[in-house]
Amino acid sequence: MTDPADSPAVRRLADWDAPTLESLAEEYETPLYVIDLDRVAENYARFSAAFPDADVMYAAKAHTGNAVLETILATGGDIECAAWGELQRSIDAGADPNTLQYTAVNPPDRDLDYATDLAADAPGLTITIGATDTLERLAERGYDGRIAIRINPGIGTGHHEKVATGADAKFGIPYERVPAVADRVREGFDLVGLHAHVGSGVLRDGLEEHCRALARVGEMARRVGDEELEFVDVGGGYGVPYREDEPPLDLAETAEKIREAVGEIDATLKLEPGRYVVADAGLILTTVNTIKEAPDTTVVGVDASLSTLIRPAMFGSYHPMLNVSAPDRESIEATVGGPVCTSADVFAHDRPIAGPERGDVLAIGNAGSYGYELANQFHSQPRPAEVALEDGESRVVRRRETLEDVTRLER
CATH class of the missing domain: 3.20.20.10 (Alanine racemase)
Incomplete structure (x- = not known):
């Protein structure tokens, strides 16, 4: 883990390695959540170092994934929970x-x-x-x-x-x-x-x-x-x-x-x-499937949706976006939206993005906090997989749901 004093205060989307992200999308398919556990540990350590005489507890509701909770505990952190499920998940992680x-x-x-x-x-x-x-x-x-x-x-x-x-x-x-x-x-x-x-x-x-x-x-x-x-x-x-x-x-x-x-x-x-620890440690990878020229904008359709990341629809939140397949391509003003049948299913309006083409992989940044936590199955869409990065290696920490997972409780 990087020394807190040497760890940058924020990780911008452009700081991620685009070829690595594109290879993750190819290996694990999209939409895909990516969480960098090394960055989680760095963020927690940097925050704790700023308050040396205080007790710093991670707010689990920001991201309750087992891999994240295990990382917090490994740094010596404690956990604050807002529901019984978070208590149980913290204990399952070793708290x-x-x-x-x-x-x-x-x-x-x-x-x-x-x-x-x-x-x-x-x-x-x-x-x-x-x-x-x-x-x-x-x-x-x-x-x-x-x-x-x-x-x-x-x-x-x-x-x-x-x-x-x-x-x-x-x-x-x-x-x-x-x-x-x-x-x-x-x-x-x-x-x-x-x-x-x-x-x-x-x-x-x-x-x-x-x-x-x-x-x-x-x-x-x-x-x-x-x-x-x-x-x-x-x-x-x-x-x-x-x-x-x-x-x-x-x-x-x-x-x-x-x-x-x-x-x-x-x-x-x-x-x-909570957010401070995990937000910039996570992102979403999504694939472009539709390019449509409209009178006032270019509509870029992707396979992620508000069921993947609901914050833009719920809070009007801004999330940075990057075309990791061709970051140096000439930019166009684009409106990026998903396959859900509502006008709220839009990640960006008239955003400059390196000229998207069908099959390109886009990254949606700062998705580590209240991203997967608020993911849902609207339109019977299975929730995405989540891949963790740690010590230069990747592994699946949450498998992709299937339609059988979506309908299992009905049977």
Whole structure:
């Protein structure tokens, strides 16, 4: 693994080796997810090095693939989970359940059943609650263990309104109610921490507002007695530049501003990067199957779709694109879309791309975060395979689905 100090802060799509990507597409077919595990380890190590006195937990929801979780654990990292399935997958990857943190958001009964059963044999498991209802439901299950309170600071940040969780009533205890809830937790549980997650995809432009929210978290920690808390968890949300002209997050500046915002606390600071660790470590390879000249654009049809990567349709997200078959060919303005029967199934509008031809392989960058996690089977499309790169070798870590996989549960 590259030393964190020598590892570049961002890996642009152009930094990937085009011939290698084209050979992967030929060997494993498309659409194809590619995840570089060496880059995952580098990103985690670089983030951790910026916060040497903090506990850094990987937010599993960004990419729960077994190979990714195993890589995080091999670096010495811990894992934060948002659902029972993520808890189980972390354990399957080798995590000690005593090190896991479960952030319950309106948890179904099966989630709480699983978590409390797990905690019976793993008392180190921490459950983060965002509603007093959850406390009652935990008590009904005989749980009296480690609890963290999720704060709603009333300030949300991030790349899209759908991820600005810090101002969304769905998430966390309303700010002024936290002291009373802390007293209630202490009566029947072990209050070990406070938690907040303000938003997702934060870069320098959103850092000031992000830190304004974290200042409220630090203030609340001192109000409820930070000297009695084990940790104050300020969540994740640290972004990567999706657009080619966006600068990467300055981690040294970010760490300094976060420490300053939270202020003096006796508890350990915790952070939960997810996107930062895996986004630029992954991409999608897709093959051009259609070229159509339209009055206002050239439509380039590919075999990936919104069932492969839904972020552009869901969030209007920008993902860089590269023609890896002919990166030096003269560029044209192209609209790139997939085979799904909706106008939302478009990856790029009027984007300069090196003149695509039928059979060319295109790469869609920054797909390591919330890419495969949100993949689906719309139009009865089997989900793609995923190939991992590590130490110069490639291997399939998730096989391509078949139509039989899609229909299996109907039988």
